[in-house]
Amino acid sequence: AQSVAQPEDQVNVAEGNPLTVKCTYSVSGNPYLFWYVQYPNRGLQFLLKYITGDNLVKGSYGFEAEFNKSQTSFHLKKPSALVSDSALYFCAVRDQTGANNLFFGTGTRLTVIP
Amino acid sequence: EPEVTQTPSHQVTQMGQEVILRCVPISNHLYFYWYRQILGQKVEFLVSFYNNEISEKSEIFDDQFSVERPDGSNFTLKIRSTKLEDSAMYFCASNLLDSGNTEAFFGQGTRLTVV
Numbered sequence A: 001a002q003s004v005a006q007p008e009d010q011v012n013v014a015e016g017n018p019l020t021v022k023c024t025y026s027v028s029g030n031p032y033l034f035w036y037v038q039y040p041n042r043g044l045q046f047l048l049k050y051i052t053g054d055n056l057v058k059g060s061y062g063f064e065a066e067f068n069k070s071q072t073s074f075h076l077k078k079p080s081a082l083v084s085d086s087a088l089y090f091c092a093v094r095d096q097t098g099a100n101n102l103f104f105g106t107g108t109r110l111t112v113i114p
Numbered sequence B: 001e002p003e004v005t006q007t008p009s010h011q012v013t014q015m016g017q018e019v020i021l022r023c024v025p026i027s028n029h030l031y032f033y034w035y036r037q038i039l040g041q042k043v044e045f046l047v048s049f050y051n052n053e054i055s056e057k058s059e060i061f062d063d064q065f066s067v068e069r070p071d072g073s074n075f076t077l078k079i080r081s082t083k084l085e086d087s088a089m090y091f092c093a094s095n096l097l098d099s100g101n102t103e104a105f106f107g108q109g110t111r112l113t114v115v
Helices: none
Strands: A003-005 A010-014 A019-021 A024-026 A031-038 A046-048 A057-058 A062-069 A072-080 A087-095 A108-113 B005-007 B009-013 B019-024 B031-037 B043-050 B055-057 B063-069 B075-079 B088-095 B110-114
Touching: A024 A062, A024 A072, A024 A087, A031 A062, A031 A072, A031 B031, A046 A057, A046 A062, A046 A072, A046 B075, A062 B075, A087 B009, A087 B055, B019 B031, B019 B088, B019 B110, B043 B063, B043 B075, B075 B088
Parallel strands: A010 A108, B009 B110
Antiparallel strands: A003 A024, A019 A072, A031 A046, A031 A087, A057 A062, A062 A072, A087 A108, B005 B019, B019 B075, B031 B043, B031 B088, B043 B055, B063 B075, B088 B110
């Protein structure tokens, strides 16, 4: 069965510092991996995805994520955090061979401190 | 930029009442989904819909739930007799294809409160 774990409910980082939001996953086959962000009173917005190929994926707003198959991780990163990055971040996985719906983590609230 | 829209943004209903949550998916998308998030918990898949029929559903999507695409633009989720535990944020999503190569676009959600 597919599952996603986001071990940190809350991440605080100072503006200008690098940020990491952690995600690990479990699927029976090869994964499709996604990051979504939710700003207050907004829907889930797509940030980036890993399908195949390069393990480092670049997405919107300067975010990137690294797929690590041996550690079954897909951590979200950004070299320099902005206050406007403060939001709720969701990692999601989809099994390439199984059900077509997304399995989400519980979300990590990122707060960037000015 | 095209977006998925949901109405209402917040609905309060009494236990046992029927509610209909509405969604307008992106116009050229073919696959539609409902997810929900109970406060403090993960976003959970409810149902997917394609070609005017349910393609997949989760254990959560029992006989109290139904979905419909009544016209060419709306996609609705009906809960026949709401329970307190149905209180959650409900997200509609749509996708052009149903493959992992394309990402789903989500609406802003409807917060359902059952009292």
